Amino acid sequence: MNTKPLLDYISKYITLTDEEEVFFISKLTYRKYLKGQYIVQQGDICDKTSFLISGCSKTFYVDDKGQEHIVLFAIEDWWVSDIGSFITQTPADYNVQCIENTEFIQFSYQDQELLLDKIPKLERLFRKMIEKALVSTQKRIVRGFSLNAKEQYLYFKQHYPTIEQRVPQYMIASYLGITKEFLSKIKSQILLEQ
C-alpha cells in the first residue's frame, strides 16, 4: 500500500509521532476500483471515508426523475464520502462512482472512532478536512449565484483543467447544472469569440 500521498497530505495539518503513524497506517486499507464501480450508493450507509490516490470519481445525486446531478469530481489528493451519511450512519443522499480505474486509501467509521480515541490530534486534521469541504461548497454556491452558465464553465475549465480533459462533456454539463446540448452551445460560442 502506497501511503505516501496520504501521509504527505496529513503532514500539512498535523505532525504524528512514529508510533502514532504506525497505528494510523494499521487502520488504513487500500482498494482499487474499476471504472464504473461505486464507492457509495445513495440509500446505503456510507461506512468509509476514502482518500483518492489515482484515478477520478464523481459524486452525484439522482432525483426522482432519474436525473443525475454531479456535485463533485475528485482526483488525486481529494477525500470522498457522503459526509452526512458517514457522520450520522444514516442512508446516503449521494453516490460516488469511479469514472476511471481508481485507487483509494480508506478507513471505516469504526476505525475513525478508534483513531480519534488513540490520536486526539486527528480531531484537528478531520476538522480541517471538513472545513475545506464546507468552504468549497459555499464558494460553489456563490458561483451559482453570481455566474451564468458560461462563466461557470470558464471558471471550471480554468481551475480544473485536468478534470475538464479527463471527464466526458455530458458529465461536466451535469456538474454545471445544464444540459450537454447547452454546454455544447456555450463551447461553440466561446470558440467564435476567440
Place this chain on the structure above:
Amino acid sequence: MNTKPLLDYISKYITLTDEEEVFFISKLTYRKYLKGQYIVQQGDICDKTSFLISGCSKTFYVDDKGQEHIVLFAIEDWWVSDIGSFITQTPADYNVQCIENTEFIQFSYQDQELLLDKIPKLERLFRKMIEKALVSTQKRIVRGFSLNAKEQYLYFKQHYPTIEQRVPQYMIASYLGITKEFLSKIKSQILLEQ
C-alpha cells in the same frame, strides 16, 4: 453575560473541566445587535464566530445585479459566520444581518486559536459544529435537486415553523430562490388545495 445556552450546547459534544470552562468563558464576548445591523459584511474579513442567544439573523449573498440570495436564517442556538472568511481570514462572500434585535456570544479568530491551544478537546467541538453545517448545506442542495419550489416551501414551513412566522415573506422567497410574487402564488395554491 448569559452563557448558559452556549454551555448547554457545548455539553452535548464535550465535557469541560471547571478550569477549562472558566478559561473558555473568559474568551467570550456578549454583544447585542439592533434589527438591521450587520455581524458580517461581504468583502470584510469575518473575524468572529457568533452563537445566537436570542433574535434572528439572515445570511445572504448579494450578486452584481444587487439581488439578495438568502442561504440561512439563524435563530436561538445556531452559529453564524462566514466560515470560509473566518478560517482563511480572507474577504467574506456572505453578509450576516440581524432581522430582529439579536443577542450573540462571540469569540474572535485569535481567541479561537488560543482556545484550541489551551483546550485541545475544543477541536472536537469545532469539528462537530462544522460537520453539522456541512451536512445541512448538503441536505439543502439535495432538496434543491429533488423538490420543486412548492415542495421546498412546504419543507421549510414544516421544519422551521417559527422562522416562517417571524420573517417577512419576501425573505422566505429569497431563501427559496424564488420571487415573492411566485411564493405568493404558491401559498394561494396551497390554500385552495385544503
Place this chain on the structure above:
DNA sequence: AATAAATGTTAATCTAGATTAACATGATTT
C-alpha cells in the same frame, strides 16, 4: 475493417419561473 455504443452537435420548440406594472392591504410615523 465493420458494427455497435457512447458522446457530441444543431436547430426547433417548450416551459418554469422571472419580470413588470398597477393595485391592495397593513403597519408606522407625523
Place this chain on the structure above:
DNA sequence: AAATCATGTTAATCTAGATTAACATTTATT
C-alpha cells in the same frame, strides 16, 4: 386620521435554459 412605507397580490408578458429529435462523430467491440 392622513400620509408614508413595507409587504403582498394579481395578471400579462418575457426569457434563460430545457427538451426533443434527427443527425454526426468518435470510441469500443467483434
